[in-house]
Amino acid sequence: MNERVVSGRLSIIGLGPGDETYLTQQARDALREAQDVIGYAPYVARVPVTPGQTRIESDNRVELQRAKEALERAAAGRKVAVVSGGDPGIFAMAAAVFEAIETGDPAWRELDIEVAPGISAMQAAAARVGAPLGHDFCVISLSDNLKPWDVIEKRLEHAARGDFVIALYNPASRARPQRIHDAFALLRRVLAPERLVVFAKSVGRVEEDIIVSTLDEADPNEVDMTTLVLIGSSGTRLLPRADARPWVYTSRKAP
């Protein structure tokens, strides 16, 4: 008998941004049931402690290796939780896990796998300023670690010409601070200077900082690794308030 019994379970869990505010019931239940919790150290640190659980913290750069370790543990019969900030399905761990499955042990395909979606950074940022994602939008990662910059430029161009609201993930890194400047240069060639721009830094954390401006006035030097960038469409509007940051929302009507 050479048959393998795969009795473990792998949950790929989104913690949302920041603290437990955004944790879903599904994520909470899966975290409680997990025997092993694996993730980038700051995410593991945010998981409510369950006695007896093994916690495995890894570096942010080794997503594929982390995915393989999680799959191996699940294949060995463990109940494993891989944790991600935001939504694991949006520029996060879920794609890395399925990539590892595609290239790994065929038995991994038959594993019991659950993806628990989470509130992604763009949703938390949008909620803080109003409803800028209230109509058609595009979501683009500016990271050129795994795709060439000309693919990113092509997508920015189509997103702008299609008059979408645009959410930019990974807009800057220490290794490539220039990306967001290049993206803004491109967008400024295509879009009107009065387009609304939101820089949402560290959303959901104590150091949260949100800047609302326009495409011609926004300073890309303000953007760091923790920033979610939103560029409005022609239907995105500003509602000034007396003693508070203005609301920003995108009309459901075409302009």
Add this chain to the structure above:
Amino acid sequence: MNERVVSGRLSIIGLGPGDETYLTQQARDALREAQDVIGYAPYVARVPVTPGQTRIESDNRVELQRAKEALERAAAGRKVAVVSGGDPGIFAMAAAVFEAIETGDPAWRELDIEVAPGISAMQAAAARVGAPLGHDFCVISLSDNLKPWDVIEKRLEHAARGDFVIALYNPASRARPQRIHDAFALLRRVLAPERLVVFAKSVGRVEEDIIVSTLDEADPNEVDMTTLVLIGSSGTRLLPRADARPWVYTSRKAP
């Protein structure tokens, strides 16, 4: 003395799709604290009961009227929760509330308003099939109630030519069953026939039904009001499994 004291609060709350699985801690807390819960009847029915709460159910078509009623109650000092399925910030109630604020009583701008994001249908659908939103994507509503069809066509064209994964909301209605057929005709002119397509019906509910196919084989007649449609990019891949629906994920690498 003519000064108005605005002591109420308006929470615009996302319930996520389906049952309480996707409810966040923030949404749960806001629902418990609300004195008045307002929403489309099936959403109000999903809110856990808190004794003493007023529940106001409305028709789905009257979003702006519902928003105004919520704002009036909050301005009168009530703690009001407007509930939405999915994420209120994504094709849902939040934009309607801010639209009502823009055109309504200036005092409404100074109200204490909180948006509690929720898991949107595309996230739940993506989680069920793997990680199709793992890379750059566009989100488009096919509803032409409030925008002309040529704007939708322009956006579909740019989304397709930009090689984005595409999530389609409101793909069909009883009044306009033709929209999804028109959208597929357009996408088939631009995209390769083997592009992966997911129809996720009633995600998170008992009648959930998910169909994975390709652009040339998918039948738009399968699409109804409860369906979230996902069209893969050139980097979206299929992982066949022995006894289950295949996994679908979008590679983090450019093809």
